[in-house]
Amino acid sequence: MRTFIVWMAGCLVVTLMVPVAMAQGWNMPVGVTDVSREVHSLHMTIFWICVVIGVVVFGVMFYSLFRFRRSRGAESANFHEHTTVEVIWTAIPLLILIGMAVPATATLSKMYDPSDADLDVMITGQQWRWRYEYLGEDVAFTSSLATSREQIRGAEARDENYLLEVDEPLVLPVDRKVRFLLTSDDVIHAWWVPELAVKQDTIPGFVNENWVRINEPGIYRGQCAELCGRDHGFMPVVVHAMEEEEFDAWLVERKEAAAQEAMGVDREWEMDELMERGEGVYGNICASCHQPEGQGSPPAFPALAGNQQLIEDVEWHLDKVINGVSGAAMPAFRNTLNPVEIAAVVTWTRNAWGNDTGELVQPAEVAERLAD
Secondary structure, eight states: OHHHHHHHHHHHHHHHHHHHHHHTTOSOOOOSBHHHHHHHHHHHHHHHHHHHHHHHHHHHHHHHHHHTOGGGTOOOOOOSOOHHHHHHHHHHHHHHHHHHHHHHHHHHHHHTOOOSOSEEEEEEEETTEEEEEETTTTEEEEEOBOSOHHHHHTSSOOOTTTTOOBSSOEEEETTSOEEEEEEESSSOEEEEEGGGTEEEEEOBTOOEEEEEOBOSOEEEEEEEOSOOSTTGGGOEEEEEEEOHHHHHHHHHHHHHHHHHHHHTTSSOOOHHHHHHHHHHHIIIIIHHHHOTTSOOBTTTBOOOTTOHHHHHOHHHHHHHHHHOOTTSSOOOOTTTSOHHHHHHHHHHHTTSTTOOOOOOOOHHHHHHHHHO
């Protein structure tokens, strides 16, 4: 009797804890898209079905153990089969599964229909950042972790968006259907934003599709959801959803900036300009592997500070940045960085940390190599 009472009390406590857990944010988010709300509704429906099944099954089981226990003189029935009971316990689960499968199939059908999109965005996973390209708009940029190294090392207080902030968020309009084309330059990543109900693997050599139509402007955060290497936890996703007019104005500004950047390829840059630009590129792209002071993480990532081959051979240096290192962790940056950024970061690394070669690389030289 005592065991039965304890078990029933436990079931009551668990049932009462469910609303408390939801209020504390332990449940999946409702989200800001029609699909995310359907997914949440489906999740809750199936959750409560499972709760009811669990309570009924374990209730009957423990009641039977208590009511028909041997100490009360109960004797087990002797029968081999019971057709009615077998039909019932087969039919009921079948009906439950059908009842869950119908709405689930309808929701999945919507999730896998990226047709009639108003905007196409190519998302490329790279260790350990995201590359976004607005197809047909001549706008592309790389989004990297913006949390400072001081916070990561614990030298500074960690804010509420620790490891969830980026330098360049993906900007999208509300009330427009956006199709995502997702791939990877190196290993398998997964682009995941819970409030958008989008979670899609990015696989090298393969293009996956997904889509979203955001209903409310705001900032929505996610992460890479695939174990993609030692800095997997430093690969956040940030989506900035804007009103349509605001997004259109932002896109025009980015197009103008991209045009200005392209014009910068043909002019002669001064050393101080390249050094200033290169320091920023290095901090966003290279520092996670080669360390902020260029000390590297041997053997996978060699030191750049005092690296004699780098100092003495600019052709070798450019080749490694542009084409990467085959069979090693060093990726090719020809499709990640533009000629100005490559020239700037090569100039920076050849003159930082006491390397002091005094040499600079012009963007036009890089553009010529990329065209070959």
